[in-house]
Amino acid sequence: MGLDGLEHGGRLAEARRRFAGAPEPFLDLSTGINPVPWPVPPLPPAAFTRLPEPEEETALLQTAAAAYGVADAACLAAAPGTQLLIQLLPRLFPLRELRILGPTYAEHAACWRAAGTAVREVARLEDLDGHGGALLCNPNNPDGRRHPPGALLALADRLAARGGFLVVDEAFADLEPEALGCAAALPHPGLILLRSFGKSYGLAGLRLGFALAAPARAAAIRAALGPWAVSGPALAVGRAALADTAWRQAAAARLAEDTMRLDALLGAAGLCVRGGTRLFRLAEGDAALWHERLGRAGILTRRFAAMPRWLRFGLPGDAAAWARLAAALGSRVGEG
Secondary structure, three states, X not given: OOOOOOOOOOOHHHHHHHOXXXXXXXXXXXXXXXXXXOOOOOOOOHHHHOOOOHHHHHHHHHHHHHXXXXXXXXXXXXXXXXXXXXXXXHHHXXXXXXXXXXXXXXXXXXXXXXXXXXXXXXXXXXXXXXXXXXXXXXXXXXXXXXXXXXXXXXXXXXXXXXXXXXXEEOOOOOOOOOOOOOHHHOOOOOEEEEEEHHHHHOXXXXXXXXXXXXXXXXXXXXXXXXXXOOOHHHHHHHHHHHOOHHHHHHHHHHHHHHHHHHHHHXXXXXXXEEEEEOOEEEEEOOHHHHHHHHHHOOEEOEEOOOOOOEEEEEOOOOHHHXXXXXXXXXXXXXXX
8 A cells, every 4th residue: 555554644633532641732743734824814705605706716727827837827727635636637547557656645556546557666766667657756755755857757758658647746845945846847748747735835724736737637637626626715815825925935944944953853862864845854763652752742743554663743833832842852952
């Protein structure tokens, strides 16, 4: 099934049952979601009371195209979260064989297998080059492994020449220092990209994500989703947030400092930082001990069943959260 089966971060109710008596509120560091969200303004009542107008979705797609660097908004489809797109792609664009660069987010393999595709996990980028489809996350979840767009586009070219395509999940690319996205290459016959809105903007509960592909594929995705797939509040918030370049740049700068701070804190506790993104860090060590110790302190982290020494940490969002984590790790490095 991949790295961690179908388990996910979050699930605070389950954490409270397991770590009964832990101090409240729980500090959830188990997900890779920006802990300082984009400030949502008051929304007009019509966003909740009326069905969305087609023009509102068109405006969102145009704004998203500009934010992601896509020349033509016809290359985009908006959905209530990228998870739905992950489940939809295998049924819309069936493949006999798919190679996935792993270990990575396990939902990809599970959804393609459920659609009848023979899925093979490989460890090297060059091993993705086959006669069907290929999939990877860039940067990867949970280790942050990165690949230059040029190498991915060359792979997409080769796959397209054989009738296949490459899916690149760019869920964590928005705030990274490198230009990792492949959107500027669209329309491309062998390329499908996924972008998550909720992670970067700290609004995962809003449920908004995008598929980026050649216009015919994007249109097929929009048709499969049907009318009113994205809620009125998500259309309004998504359009405003994606247009806020200044906020995105400030968030990236803040998170760059915070990831260095977290790396220092984890290192001082004896954990080895293997990598990550600006929204999470992956540490290696006695993961079972630290997960249990932090859980009893009311801090939830992310374990991986297939890699028992790995532990993923999200970023604390304020001074109180940093102090709690530093205290639980037995260090003063994270204070200040």
